[in-house]
Amino acid sequence: MILSLSKDNIEVVREQDVVLLRNRVKEVAVKIKMGLLNQTKLITAASELVRNMLRYGNGGTCLIEVVSRGRDNGVRLTFSDQGPGIADIGQAMRDGFSTGKSLGLGLPGSKRLVNEFDIKSKVGEGTTVMILKWANG
Amino acid sequence: MGNFLLVTIQVDLYDRLALNLEADLVQMVNKTGAKGVLIDISAVSIVDSFMGRIIGNIASMSKILDAETVVVGMQPAVAITLIELGLPLKGVQTALNVERGMDLLKTMIDESPIEDEQEYPEDDPFAQ
Ligand SMILES: Nc1ncnc2c1ncn2[C@@H]1O[C@H](COP(=O)(O)OP(=O)(O)OP(=O)(O)O)[C@@H](O)[C@H]1O
Numbered sequence: 001m002i003l004s005l006s007k008d009n010i011e012v013v014r015e016q017d018v019v020l021l022r023n024r025v026k027e028v029a030v031k032i033k034m035g036l037l038n039q040t041k042l043i044t045a046a047s048e049l050v051r052n053m054l055r056y057g058n059g060g061t062c063l064i065e066v067v068s069r070g071r072d073n074g075v076r077l078t079f080s081d082q083g084p085g086i087a088d089i090g091q092a093m094r095d096g097f098s099t100g101k102s103l104g105l106g107l108p109g110s111k112r113l114v115n116e117f118d119i120k121s122k123v124g125e126g127t128t129v130m131i132l133k134w135a136n137g
Numbered sequence: 138m139g140n141f142l143l144v145t146i147q148v149d150l151y152d153r154l155a156l157n158l159e160a161d162l163v164q165m166v167n168k169t170g171a172k173g174v175l176i177d178i179s180a181v182s183i184v185d186s187f188m189g190r191i192i193g194n195i196a197s198m199s200k201i202l203d204a205e206t207v208v209v210g211m212q213p214a215v216a217i218t219l220i221e222l223g224l225p226l227k228g229v230q231t232a233l234n235v236e237r238g239m240d241l242l243k244t245m246i247d248e249s250p251i252e253d254e255q256e257y258p259e260d261d262p263f264a265q
Pocket residue numbers: 048052053056057081083084085086092093097098099100101102103104105106107108127186187
């Protein structure tokens with residue numbers, strides 16, 4: 001079972017919030033003694049998802065949690081927006097698929113960088129993406 | 138051989154700053170006629186697809202202006218993460234540090250065949 005040890009909600013509305021959020025995630029990761037490589041992977045994934053939220057979801061919130069399972073500690077991030085949603089998640093998760101004339105790397109790439117990845121979306125209601133990285137994962 | 142531009146990125150850039158850097162740098166290459174651009178990212182701890190794209194843009198636009206780009210000092214964790222993310226830094230050469238980057242730029246510019254033809258036509262044994 002995964003327990004949530006701390007929660008922190010961050011609103012993301014402006015481009016400046018990208019670096020702000022990254023710094024907050026970094027603080028939490030350092031606190032649970034996550035190694036530098038895992039920190040870098042986690043923060044890079046977070047950076048991709050927060051950009052998606054700003055670009056496609058009209059901004060949203062990010063819940064930052066320290067979680068534990070047995071002896072393992074980790075950081076869980078939940079990005080939620082009330083944007084247009086994604087009609088075909090399978091397509092959006094494919095390397096190279098983009099409706100924004102971009103590289104289409106953000107979603108599949110961030111999935112590769114973390115231990116757990118979950119995406120839920122409903123057209124007209126919004127999108128929620130959860131990622132989890134264990135300190136020693 | 139033309140001069141080089143050395144750019145050191147000191148902090149994790151806000152997007153607007155990164156876009157400004159891209160525009161400024163391309164303008165500088167154009168104005169100075171520099172033949173090489175060295176971008177030192179040793180102080181940058183996160184390169185996501187946005188930042189990666191900026192670096193790629195600088196390289197491809199410099200190329201159009203006849204300048205080569207070398208990125209130096211990428212942190213190992215950043216390099217590994219970029220590979221896993223799947224971001225190809227297309228057309229961007231990398232080197233360990235500024236010194237090696239300079240050496241690399243020099244060889245790249247020396248080996249540029251177009252330049253050789255234009256600058257030393259008298260060396261061409263077939264030219265008459
Ligand atoms: N929060 C979101 N709300 C609505 N649509 C989204 C959201 N996040 C992603 N998408 C859709 O999924 C597609 C794929 O996203 P992904 O991040 O993989 O690529 P991208 O953002 O287009 O390009 P890159 O991230 O490489 O710059 C997007 O083009 C967009 O259509």
